Amino acid sequence: MIDSQKLLKEIEDGKTLKEKIDILMRIEGSMRGELLRDNLIYLKKREGERAVEKMEDRLRELGYPLMLGDIKSYEWYKDPFCAVFMLVFREQFNWNNEDIVNLGRFSPRHSFVMKMAFKYLVSAKTAFWAAPKLWHKNVDYGEIEPHEINEANKYLIFRLKEYGLHPLVCLYIKGYFIGLFELIGKKKVQAEETQCTFRGDPYHEYKISWE
Numbered sequence: 311m312i313d314s315q316k317l318l319k320e321i322e323d324g325k326t327l328k329e330k331i332d333i334l335m336r337i338e339g340s341m342r343g344e345l346l347r348d349n350l351i352y353l354k355k356r357e358g359e360r361a362v363e364k365m366e367d368r369l370r371e372l373g374y375p376l377m378l379g380d381i382k383s384y385e386w387y388k389d390p391f392c393a394v395f396m397l398v399f400r401e402q403f404n405w406n407n408e409d410i411v412n413l414g415r416f417s418p419r420h421s422f423v424m425k426m427a428f429k430y431l432v433s434a435k436t437a438f439w440a441a442p443k444l445w446h447k448n449v450d451y452g453e454i455e456p457h458e459i460n461e462a463n464k465y466l467i468f469r470l471k472e473y474g475l476h477p478l479v480c481l482y483i484k485g486y487f488i489g490l491f492e493l494i495g496k497k498k499v500q501a502e503e504t505q506c507t508f509r510g511d512p513y514h515e516y517k518i519s520w521e
Contacts, residue, residue: 317333318508328372328373332373334393339389341387342383342447343382343386343387344421345448348421354378361402368398372394389449389475392482396410410478411481411485413482414482414483414488416485416489417485418489418493433494434459434494435459438466441454442456449473452470452472453472457469457515469515469516473514480508484501484503485501487501487516488518491518498521501519502517504516
């Protein structure tokens with residue numbers, strides 16, 4: 311079980327970005343390469359071609375080389391790379407929290423896996439119950455629990471358990487939920503992380519609402 315508060319303290323105690331990343335990369339767990347490709351594609355779209363080269367150079371300097379052209383969508387990569395990317399985006403391109411949310415929002419719109427899934431995700435209810443299966447198509451640890459759905463009042467709640475990388479990833483997941491429900495036709499989607507293991511809660515809880 312990941313002790314998120316202890317992990318975050320260790321990361322924050324790191325004096326350099328490399329020290330912080332070395333701590334992150336000790337975490338076990340894998341993710342599909344497509345998620346990493348999506349992040350670099352968004353970087354290119356937002357910051358330009360040179361930004362991807364700059365990102366790749368910085369990853370090499372940090373001791374974790376990863377080239378956009380080499381990432382295979384369906385292969386498994388260490389999940390901490392997700393947080394590593396966001397830390398480097400923040401360092402190299404001065405991204406703020408809202409930028410990370412927008413990164414997450416972009417990902418399901420571009421993902422081939424999600425595009426295939428959306429043939430069947432025709433409502434908030436189907437997306438709600440399909441979430442655990444979709445999670446494990448992309449990440450091989452942690453559990454997402456469909457906790458509550460209220461279609462009349464236009465909201466639902468997910469709980470994400472046994473998972474935690476960095477608070478920046480919490481923002482990314484928030485954005486991902488927004489993008490996900492926009493794709494199934496919901497308007498003015500909002501997401502809020504109402505509980506978070508980095509704040510001492512037993513799990514991450516996200517409330518997604520729409521109009």
